[in-house]
Amino acid sequence: MTETPASRAIATRTFGWTMLAVMAAFLINVVLTFWFGLPGAGAAFAGGGIAAVAQAALYPAAMALAVWSVRRRPDATLREESQRATALNNFLIRAAFWVVLLVGLGDAVVSFLRVDGLLEPLLGAQLAGDLGRSQYRGLHLHVPLGLLGVAIAAVTRSLGFVWLALLVVAAELLIVLSRFVFSYEQAFMADLVRFWYGALFLFASAYTLREEGHVRVDLLYASMSRRAKGRVNAWGSILLGALLCWTILILGMGSTSSIIVGPLLVFEVTQSGFGMYVKYLMAGFLGVFAVTMMVQFVSQFFEAVADRRDEPGARETASEMM
Incomplete structure (x- = not known):
């Protein structure tokens, strides 16, 4: 049977959404296994019981859901699918x-009150002591603030990291003013800058990729036609980009004891006792980076x-408008 352009588009769409569905199943299994x-899914073949079998079944179920989603929209174009994936990514970045x-501001306030001895008079000795433990602060302060952040992201439309850049500058300016004007500086102030700057760098990567803002050596690429660029970008997205993201997620x-799961499980913090308790979240930033980039x-x-198929409606990136 001759393959039509429509069938090739369906195959491409199925491949892309299946990859994202498998990633979602992988992340769900990580949470189910470690938290x-x-x-774990791997135990399904080693006497892990019904729970392991159910976890393993998440993968074919996710793939079947992806195939069904594509088949129910047979006339969707590749550019429409690209916009859907980008819209999903915008929500993830906005939520992050x-x-x-919220977590940065909340933890900074608690750290400020704690280092200046104001936490116990305000909240009592018991709660002040509990907030000095990373597990308690993570579960009872960071998690509620995180859920609130996701809820806000669901009803807003701004990407957010543009404002995060301003907040990084404001936090750094606060350090300068407090140090040289008031001779006051604490560890949590520098922690807040690092926390927000790390988020800015990693969360904005996917948006920068979409706008082709990353530095690239394009001695050959710049002179290519749109179709040739499409071929290069298609292969590069899978063989280089997606493979890198899978490597980060799996390792x-x-x-x-992995570099992402390990710190998250134990609410790892820095050695400075009165700094912010967010080091474990910064390990999670790498996971957010891998997911959003994928x-x-x-x-x-x-x-x-x-682009390779010369479909109409090609998007003009910021680099092309310059």
Whole structure:
């Protein structure tokens, strides 16, 4: 049977959404395994019981859902699919921004009150002592603020990290003013700058990729036609981009001692006793980076294949408008 352009588009769309669905199943399994104590999908073939089988079944279920989603919209174009993936990514980045904004401000206030001896008079000895433990502060302060951040992201439309850049400057300016004007500086102030700057750098990467703002050596690429660029971007998105993201996710979330899961499980903090208790969240930033970049690479893959096929409606990036 001859393959039509429509069938090729369906195959491309199915591949892209299946990759994202498998990633979602992987993340769900990570949470179920390390936070809820389930045996893991790998244990399904080693006597792990019904729970392990259910976890393993998440992967074919996710793939089936992706195929069904594509089949129910047979006339959707690749550029429309790219926009859908980008819209999903915008929400993820927006939610991450609000989470780090609220958690950063909340933890900085608690750290300020604690280092200046004001926490106990305001909240009592018991609660002040509890807030000095990273596990308690993480569960009872960071988690509620994080959920509030996700809720705010659901009803707002701004990406947010543009404002995060301003907040980084404001936090650094506060350090300068307090140090040289009031001779006051504490560890939590520098922690807040690092916390927000790390979020800005990693959360904005997917948006920068979409606008082709990353530095690239394009001695050959710049002179290519749009179709040739589409071919290069399509292969690069999968073989270089998606592969990098999978490497980060698998190595960072493969065990309890992995670089992402490990700090999150124990609410890891820095050695400075009166700094902010957010080091474990900064390890999670790497996971957010991998997830958002994966989604954006799939979006770019759709867009690149559309360019390769000369589909109408090509998007003009910021670099092309300069």
